[in-house]
Amino acid sequence: MTAVAPLAPAGVQAELQAPAPPAVGPKSRLGTLAVPALLMFLSFAFIPLIGVLVLSFTDWDGISAIQFTGVQSWVQVLTDPGTWHAVWLTFALMILTWLVQTPISLLLGTFLAGQQRYRAFLAVLFFLPLLMSSAAIAIAFKSLLDPNFGLAAGLHLPFLAQDWLGNPTLAFITVIFVIAWQFIPFHTLIYQGGVRQIPEQLYEAAQIDGAGRVRQFFSITLPQLKYTIITSSTLMLVGSLVYFDLIWVLTQGGPGNATRILALDMYIRGFQANQMGAASVIGVILVVVGLVLTLLIQRIGGKDLRASQMEGM
Amino acid sequence: MTTTVAPPVTAPPTTSYARRPVKGHRNYLGGFFGWVWLAIIILPVYYVVITSFKDQGAYFAENPLAPPGPPTFTAYQEVIEAGIGRYFLNSVIVTIGAVVPLVLFSFLASYAIVRGDSRLLRFSRTLFLLGLAIPAQATIVPLYLIITRIQMYDSLGALILPYIAFGIPLTVLILCNFIRDVPRELFE
Amino acid sequence: MTTPRTSRRTFLGLAAGSALGAFGLSACGTSGPAQPGGAAQSPAAGGGAGATATMWALTGDPNEGIRKDSVDAFNKLGKGTIEVTFFQNDPYKAKIRTAVGAGQAPTIIFGWGGGILKSYADAGQVEDLTSWLNENAAFKDKFVPAVWGAATINDKIYAVPIQNTQPIILYYNKTVFEKAGAQPPATWDDVMNLVNVFNGQGVAPFSLGGQSKWTSMMWLEYLFDRIGGPEVFDAIYANKPDAWSDPAVIESCTKVQDLVKANGFIKGFSSIAADTQADQALLFTGKAAMMLHGGWVYGAMKSSSPKFVSGGLGWANFPTIPGGKGDPLNTVGNPANYFSISSKATEEEKTVAKTYFLEGLFTEAEIDAFIQSGGVPVVKAAEAKLASSPDAPFLQFVFNMINQAPNFQQSWDQALSPAQAERLLNNIDQLFLLKITPEQFATAMNATIEA
Numbered sequence: 001m002t003a004v005a006p007l008a009p010a011g012v013q014a015e016l017q018a019p020a021p022p023a024v025g026p027k028s029r030l031g032t033l034a035v036p037a038l039l040m041f042l043s044f045a046f047i048p049l050i051g052v053l054v055l056s057f058t059d060w061d062g063i064s065a066i067q068f069t070g071v072q073s074w075v076q077v078l079t080d081p082g083t084w085h086a087v088w089l090t091f092a093l094m095i096l097t098w099l100v101q102t103p104i105s106l107l108l109g110t111f112l113a114g115q116q117r118y119r120a121f122l123a124v125l126f127f128l129p130l131l132m133s134s135a136a137i138a139i140a141f142k143s144l145l146d147p148n149f150g151l152a153a154g155l156h157l158p159f160l161a162q163d164w165l166g167n168p169t170l171a172f173i174t175v176i177f178v179i180a181w182q183f184i185p186f187h188t189l190i191y192q193g194g195v196r197q198i199p200e201q202l203y204e205a206a207q208i209d210g211a212g213r214v215r216q217f218f219s220i221t222l223p224q225l226k227y228t229i230i231t232s233s234t235l236m237l238v239g240s241l242v243y244f245d246l247i248w249v250l251t252q253g254g255p256g257n258a259t260r261i262l263a264l265d266m267y268i269r270g271f272q273a274n275q276m277g278a279a280s281v282i283g284v285i286l287v288v289v290g291l292v293l294t295l296l297i298q299r300i301g302g303k304d305l306r307a308s309q310m311e312g313m
Numbered sequence: 314m315t316t317t318v319a320p321p322v323t324a325p326p327t328t329s330y331a332r333r334p335v336k337g338h339r340n341y342l343g344g345f346f347g348w349v350w351l352a353i354i355i356l357p358v359y360y361v362v363i364t365s366f367k368d369q370g371a372y373f374a375e376n377p378l379a380p381p382g383p384p385t386f387t388a389y390q391e392v393i394e395a396g397i398g399r400y401f402l403n404s405v406i407v408t409i410g411a412v413v414p415l416v417l418f419s420f421l422a423s424y425a426i427v428r429g430d431s432r433l434l435r436f437s438r439t440l441f442l443l444g445l446a447i448p449a450q451a452t453i454v455p456l457y458l459i460i461t462r463i464q465m466y467d468s469l470g471a472l473i474l475p476y477i478a479f480g481i482p483l484t485v486l487i488l489c490n491f492i493r494d495v496p497r498e499l500f501e
Numbered sequence: 502m503t504t505p506r507t508s509r510r511t512f513l514g515l516a517a518g519s520a521l522g523a524f525g526l527s528a529c530g531t532s533g534p535a536q537p538g539g540a541a542q543s544p545a546a547g548g549g550a551g552a553t554a555t556m557w558a559l560t561g562d563p564n565e566g567i568r569k570d571s572v573d574a575f576n577k578l579g580k581g582t583i584e585v586t587f588f589q590n591d592p593y594k595a596k597i598r599t600a601v602g603a604g605q606a607p608t609i610i611f612g613w614g615g616g617i618l619k620s621y622a623d624a625g626q627v628e629d630l631t632s633w634l635n636e637n638a639a640f641k642d643k644f645v646p647a648v649w650g651a652a653t654i655n656d657k658i659y660a661v662p663i664q665n666t667q668p669i670i671l672y673y674n675k676t677v678f679e680k681a682g683a684q685p686p687a688t689w690d691d692v693m694n695l696v697n698v699f700n701g702q703g704v705a706p707f708s709l710g711g712q713s714k715w716t717s718m719m720w721l722e723y724l725f726d727r728i729g730g731p732e733v734f735d736a737i738y739a740n741k742p743d744a745w746s747d748p749a750v751i752e753s754c755t756k757v758q759d760l761v762k763a764n765g766f767i768k769g770f771s772s773i774a775a776d777t778q779a780d781q782a783l784l785f786t787g788k789a790a791m792m793l794h795g796g797w798v799y800g801a802m803k804s805s806s807p808k809f810v811s812g813g814l815g816w817a818n819f820p821t822i823p824g825g826k827g828d829p830l831n832t833v834g835n836p837a838n839y840f841s842i843s844s845k846a847t848e849e850e851k852t853v854a855k856t857y858f859l860e861g862l863f864t865e866a867e868i869d870a871f872i873q874s875g876g877v878p879v880v881k882a883a884e885a886k887l888a889s890s891p892d893a894p895f896l897q898f899v900f901n902m903i904n905q906a907p908n909f910q911q912s913w914d915q916a917l918s919p920a921q922a923e924r925l926l927n928n929i930d931q932l933f934l935l936k937i938t939p940e941q942f943a944t945a946m947n948a949t950i951e952a
Contacts (some may be wrong), residue, residue: 045475
C-alpha cells in the first residue's frame with residue numbers, strides 16, 4: 001500500500017532473472033553500478049534488521065544503557081495474551097481489508113476504464129483521497145465520526161450517532177472503512193490501467209457471441225486481470241501488515257485493545273512503556289510474517305507467468 | 314511510510330484500448346454506484362474545507378456540515394504563523410532528496426542486474442527480493458540508534474536515508490521489468 | 502533515434518552528485534517546528550552573554566502565550582537567549598523521551614515530575630539542583646511548599662516548579678442544573694441520583710474524554726482516596742506486593758462501573774479525546790451537566806466560550822463517599838509543571854537556564870498573566886493578587902484547595918514508571934469499557950508491581 005505500483009506481471013523470480021549474457025562488454029564491471037544501491041540498502045535497511053534481532057535479546061528503556069538479557073523479552077512477549085490478540089487482529093485486518101477493497105476497486109477500475117467523458121472527470125475526483133496524508137484523513141474522520149459533534153449531528157440522522165470509534169467492535173470496522181476510503185482509489189488506478197490493456201477484440205468477439213456485460217466481466221475481464229490482481233493483492237496484504245499512521249491517530253489502539261494490531265503493539269511497547277526489547281521482539285515477528293507472506297503470494301501467483309496472455313491474438 | 318504515487322506508465326498496447334461497447338443500453342447501475350462512491354469521497358474533503366474557515370468556538374455550536382456562518386481566516390493565520398511554510402519546505406526537501414537518489418541508484422542497480430552477471434549482482438538481486446518483505450516500521454529502533462550515533466538526529470537526512478533504503482527493492486523490481494523489455498539488439 | 506548518448510561516467514557522476522545534494526539539503530533544513538514569534542530566534546537581539554539555551558514546552562493557550570512572552574522578556578535582558586519550541590501534549594511525551602535518550606534533549610525540559618523525572622535522574626540526564634537551590638534560598642522560598650514533592654527524588658531536587666497548580670475539579674453547567682432544579686452533588690449518592698435526573702432530561706450527566714484514558718484515571722484517583730485514604734496509592738507507589746488488592750481498589754472500580762452502567766457518562770465517551778477539547782465543548786454547549794477535569798480547562802474554556810465561563814460555569818470539590826476513610830479535603834492532580842535542566846547541555850547553556858529561572862521565571866508580569874488567564878501560579882506571591890482578578894472566586898477556590906489539602910496526590914501516570922503507567926492506563930480503559938471486572942483489574946495491576 002505504500003509504494004509505486006508495478007503494472008507488469010508480478011512473478012518476481014522470473015523478473016530479475018538475468019537473460020542470456022549479452023555479447024558485449026565485461027559483465028563483471030557492471031557490478032560497480034549496483035554498489036550505491038547495495039550500500040544504501042545494507043546500511044539503512046538490512047543492518048537495522050539485524051539490529052532488531054539483536055535488540056530482541058536485550059532489555060532497554062531508551063535512555064539508560066542497553067542490557068543483554070537473553071530470551072527474557074521473548075518469553076515476556078510470547079506469553080502475553082495481548083501479543084496473540086494483536087496477531088489475531090492483524091490477520092483479521094489483512095483479510096478484511098482485502099475482502100473489502102479488492103471487489104470495490106475492481107468494479108470501480110473497470111467502470112472508469114470506459115471511454116465516456118464524464119468517467120475521466122470522475123476518475124480525477126476519485127483520486128482525491130490519495131492526495132491527503134494518513135494523519136490528515138484520520139483527523140478528519142475522527143471529527144466526522146464524533147457521535148456528538150460529527151456527521152450524525154450534521155445530517156440529523158440519529159442512526160449515524162453510533163459510538164463509531166468507542167465501541168470495540170465498531171471501532172475495528174470503522175478502521176477498515178477508513179483505510180478502504182484511503183486506498184481504494186490507489187487500487188482502482190491499478191485496475192483501471194490493467195483493464196485498459198485488455199484488447200478490445202476479446203470484448204467484440206464475446207459480444208458477437210451474445211455475452212452480456214456481466215458475463216463479459218467474469219469471463220474476460222477477471223481472467224485477463226489475473227496478474228494485476230496479484231500485484232494489487234501483494235501490495236495490499238503486505239501493506240496492511242505494517243499499517244500504522246492512520247490507525248494510531250484514529251484510535252491509538254483502543255478502545256481497550258480493539259485495534260491494537262502488531263505495528264501499534266510494537267510502538268506502544270517501545271515508546272510508551274519504554275520496553276525496547278519487547279518492541280523488538282514484535283518487530284522480528286513482523287519481519288518473519290512479512291517474509292512468509294510475500295513468499296506465499298509469489299508461490300500461489302507466479303507459477304505460470306511465462307504463459308503469455310496474448311496467445312492466439 | 315508513504316511514497317508519492319506516480320501515475321502508472323502503461324506500455325503501448327499492441328491493440329486498441331479496451332472499451333465498453335458503445336452499442337447497447339447504458340450502464341445505469343454502474344453509473345449510480347459511481348456517483349454514490351463520489352459522494353463518499355467528496356464528503357470528508359468538503360468537511361475539511363469548510364471547517365478550515367470556521368472559528369474554534371463556533372465550530373462546536375454550529376452544524377458541522379453547514380458552511381461557516383461568517384467565514385473566518387483565523388485558522389489559516391494561525392497555521393501560517395506556526396510555520397507551515399517551513400514544514401512544507403521540509404516536505405519538498407525530503408521528497409526530492411529521497412526520490413532523486415532512489416531512482417538513480419535503483420536504475421543503476423537494475424541495469425546492472427539485468428545486463429550483467431557476477432556474484433555480486435546475483436547477491437544483490439536476492440537481497441532486494443527479500444527486501445520487499447521487510448516492513449520499515451519493524452526496524453525503527455535500530456534505525457534510531459544508527460541515526461543518533463552518526464549524529465544525524467533531528468535532521469531531514471534522518472528521514473531521507475531510510476526512505477531511499479526502503480524504496481530500493483520495489484523500485485529495482487519495477488525498473489528491472491522495463492529494462493528487460495528493451496530489445497537486446499539496441500545494446501548490440 | 503536521436504537520443505543523446507550518455508556515458509556511464511555521466512551517470513555515476515549524477516548519482517554521486519545527487520547523493521551529496523541530498524545530504525547537503527538535509528543538513529540545511531532543520532526538522533524541528535518553526536519557532537513561533539520573532540524575538541526568540543535571533544541570538545543577536547540581546548547582545549551580552551551570547552549563549553543560547555533551548556527550551557521545549559506545550560502548545561495550548563493561555564500557557565503557550567504566557568511562556569512566549571516570558572521568554573521574549575528575558576531575551577531582552579541581555580543575559581543570554583532562550584529559544585522555545587512548543588509541542589502538543591501527547592506527542593510531546595514520546596518526543597522528549599526520545600530526545601533525552603538520543604542525548605539531544607533541550608537545555609530546559611518541561612515535565613510533570615514523578616516517575617519520569619526519576620527515570621531521567623537515574624540515567625543521569627538531568628541536573629541535580631539541590632545545592633544551587635540552597636545557594637539561592639530566596640528563589641526557593643518563592644514557591645508554595647507543597648509543590649516540591651514531585652520534583653524531589655531520593656531527597657534531591659531535580660526540577661523547578663512552573664506554571665499553575667492543577668488540581669482536579671468537578672465542573673458543572675449552572676444553566677443545566679437550574680433547568681433541572683438540582684444542586685451540585687455533595688455525596689456519592691447525590692451523584693447517582695443526579696445521573697437519573699439528567700438522563701431523564703436528555704442531558705449527559707458527565708462529560709468524559711475517555712480516549713485519552715488519563716481523564717478516566719482521575720475518577721479512580723479520587724475514589725481510591727475518598728474510600729481508602731492516600732495510603733492505598735502510597736502502597737502501590739512503594740511497589741508493595743498485591744497493593745492493588747486493597748478492598749478500596751475493588752470498591753472504587755465497582756463504583757465506577759456502576760456509574761458507567763447507569764449511563765453516567767456521555768455517549769461515545771471512549772472515542773472522545775481530551776486533546777481536541779471536545780469534552781470541554783460538551784460542557785459549555787450544555788450537552789453534559791458536569792465534568793471532572795483539571796484546573797487548566799478553566800482557562801481553555803475561557804478562550805473558547807468566555808460567556809459560559811463568566812456566567813454559567815460552576816465548580817466544586819469531588820463528592821464524599823459515605824463510610825470513606827479519606828479526608829474530604831484531599832486533592833489529586835498535578836501539583837505543578839516542572840522545568841529540569843539537561844545534564845548534557847554545555848556549561849554556558851546551563852548558566853543561561855539558571856539565569857532564566859532566577860530572573861525570567863515568575864516575574865510580576867508572568868504571575869499576573871497566569872492569574873488573568875484563570876490559573877493559580879505556584880508561588881506564594883500569587884495569593885495576594887487573586888482577589889483582584891476577574892476570576893477571583895474560581896482562583897481563590899483553587900488556591901484554598903491546594904493550601905488546605907492535607908494530601909495532594911500526583912497524577913498516577915506521572916508518578917509511576919512509564920511501563921507501569923502504560924499498563925495502568927490500558928487497564929483503566931478496559932475497566933471503563935466494562936471489559937474487565939474490578940477483580941481482574943486488580944490482578945492485572947498487581948502483575949505490574951516491580952519487585
